[in-house]
Amino acid sequence: MEYDLVIRGGLVCDGTGAPAFHADVAVKDGRIAKVGDVTGRGAEEIEATGRIVTPGFVDIHTHYDGQVTWENRVAPSSAHGVTTVLMGNCGVGFAPCRPHEREMLVKLMEGVEDIPEVVMTEGLPWNWETFPEYLDALEKRELDIDIATQLPHSALRIFVMGERAARQEAPTAEDLDKMRALVAEAIKAGAFGVTTSRNVMHRTKAGELAPSLYSDVDELCALADGLNQADAGVFQMIPAPSGHSEEEFAVLRQIAEHGRRPVSFTLLDVAGQPGKGWRGMLEALEQARADGLEMRGQVAPRPVGMFYGLDLSLHPFSSHPSYKAIAHLPLAERVAKMRDPEFRAQLLSEQPEDTNPTTLALIDAFRATHEWDGPRPDYEPVRDNRIEQRAERAGQSWPEYAYDLLLRNEGRQMFYLPAANYTAGNLDAVREMLGHPDTLLGLADGGAHYGLICDGSFPTYFLQRWARDACDDQRITIEDAVAELTSRPAAAVRMTDRGRIAVGMKADLNVIDLDALDLHLPFVAYNLPAGGKRMQQDADGYVATVVSGVVIQRNGQPTGALPGRLVRRGRELMAA
Known part of the structure; x- marks a missing residue:
């Protein structure tokens, strides 16, 4: 056979936002080999007439940091067309970490991301200490989809400052130097950025604030210095939702100006937030763009609840x-x-x-x-x-x-x-934020909040609610919707080999029956280590999902194939 896989007759939404077109898509050796009229045969073929064909979705806000070390399916995200996830958001994760500090990170993740302590104690192999060693451990994993990660600030702060990190102590000049060096080390090893949180809801289960909450702006700028030193990486932050919106954006802008690296942050419509709220932040984003700064707000496509x-x-x-x-x-x-x-x-x-x-x-x-x-x-x-x-x-x-x-x-x-995102009892604010040139679709939080939140289904909801079912004055075209799920997030974090259907790009693809796309009710499954539970949510309409040219899911059912691997920044082309 000339090709490994041929998808025939679909309506191709190539991820760029350009008008959709009917074409075949041929795959060879994990790459897209041809787009158009494919006469050669494939070892495997998928009939896509009446379906849309898209790049695999790229989710840049997840928390699979632990889950990918103990299981092979990156669920629920991989059940909703996602083929690449970026982990390590909001300043929490499991590396770097010395053995005697593991309990601190476990308790922090238990409180911030609602992952039971027993699940992590049973599931985490802890076959790393430094962040590069964590990447090496992840590189050995075989998964259904690709993973990438970022350096979490709270873990870094504990690694550098020990118990002082959680005792409201300010870092010394030596501490800040170590943080800069470790950020640069992580980026050079393959991390896509560094992340932090100013959200006072981020606490251990007992109520202690996350270590990143004790940081002043000079410490955040030291993290940005590390990105600048490595000349790569994105700074991700969740601002204080109850903080004055103009003051919170001023912190974000100071980080962007100081580090001269892209800044990505959580953008929400929050009831009672002092200042101009999300509208003020959109205005500030426009001014930042005019001033040559790369800053984007991550927006959820439905209520954050x-x-x-x-x-x-x-x-x-x-x-x-x-x-x-x-x-x-x-x-x-x-x-x-x-x-x-x-x-x-x-x-x-x-x-x-x-x-x-x-x-x-x-x-x-x-x-x-x-x-x-x-x-x-x-x-x-x-x-x-x-x-x-x-x-x-x-x-x-x-x-x-x-x-x-x-x-x-x-x-x-x-x-x-x-x-x-539902302060007025409707999603008008969400639609306005989604349509802004300085925002990105994000905040799905897959791999976390197992017993509180089930938002890994964001991609399915986004296509269904905004591209298919919205009224005419609110509808997002299917071409633009696909771009929001693929090329835009990939470009924002500098993933250069995915997010578009074009010859030479990584063969991560979806075949979707848009008319049949539908979400089921969430349900509870006891399938975590130590019998832990989590919410899951199924969807109809995904005819096939392909990672590196291999079909990982057909009609909502996993095939058992595990072509997914760790993606290291700057080495994306090696991921296939």
Whole structure:
């Protein structure tokens, strides 16, 4: 056979945003060999008539840092057309790390990214200490899709400062020199950037702030110096969502001016944020571009929210003393206990007790959740159907009302809180942010928040909601939507060999039935190390997903093929 794979007759959206065109796509040795009328045969062929053919999606905001060390599927992202993920975001990760500091990073990841400690204790092999050694360990892994990573600031701070990193101590001049050198070392070894967080919600489970939260701007600029020293890499940060928007952007701009490297940050529509909020940040981005700075806001395509339920990480009574006493029991036993009228009365008489103020705030926020009881997910719920309003109409307090709802479906009922990006009860702000030239699609958070968030499905939702189903004045063309998922994120982090369908590019591809594209309800699966649980979400419409010319998924089912590898910055062409 002349080719390894030929995809025939599809409508090719090449990832550039150019008008789609009908063509065959031929693959040889992991690369795209021809686009057009392919007369030669392939060892494997896929009929794509009536389907769209796209580059594989590039997700630049994930947290698979641990998961890829203990399992081979980068799920849920690989089930939603993603063929490359970038990890190590928000300043948290597992390298560099000395043996006696492992527990600190595990507890930090448990609190910030909702990954149970026992899962990490059981799953992480810890066959590294320095960041280059972590990359070497990842390079040995065989996965369904490609992975790339960044250097996390909190791990770096602990590696350099030890216990001082978490004791609100400022770094010494020697500490800053070490940080600069280690950032440069990581970039030269293949990291795509350095990341940090200023979000006060980022805490250990016990409530201690992430080490990066104790950093002043001079320390952040030292990290940028390391990028500048290596002459490569992107600086990624999550600003303080409750901070004054102009002041937070001023910090971002100072980093960009100091390091002269691209800056990427989380951009959200947050209720009550001081300053001009997201609109002010868009204006500031435009000015930065005019001044020659490369800065982009990462935007989620739907509300940034979370789920609650008895089988998930949080619910209204998860921190009540009486519930803590039964929390270790299997779900069925907890449900039976909670149906006891005496236990109900006792639990409702208590108040939540927790050392973590973020946990208490999230528990109280349950009052604004929406019950998901339909056959399909509803990410744009009607505001009048929030739990507290339903309770008022029923003549009950919201905890009383919520108690009985939690027991539905044998305790598996889910409740959704659309928080950021839904402050007006619609997605108009999201659409405006998505259409801005200085923003990127991001924030899917795959590999984290196992019992709170299930946003690895962002690519599917984005295509379905904004490219196919949106009204005419809000619709994003399919060509532009595909570019947002492929070439734009790849270019932003300097991945030069993927994100476009063109001869010589890496053969990462999707064949999609756009009309059939649909999201299922999330569900809980107990398939992590030590029996840990996580939310997963399936999708219809993916006819095939291809990585390096190898089909990894057909019609929503993995083939078992594992062509995915670590991508090192500057060596992308070696990834196939």
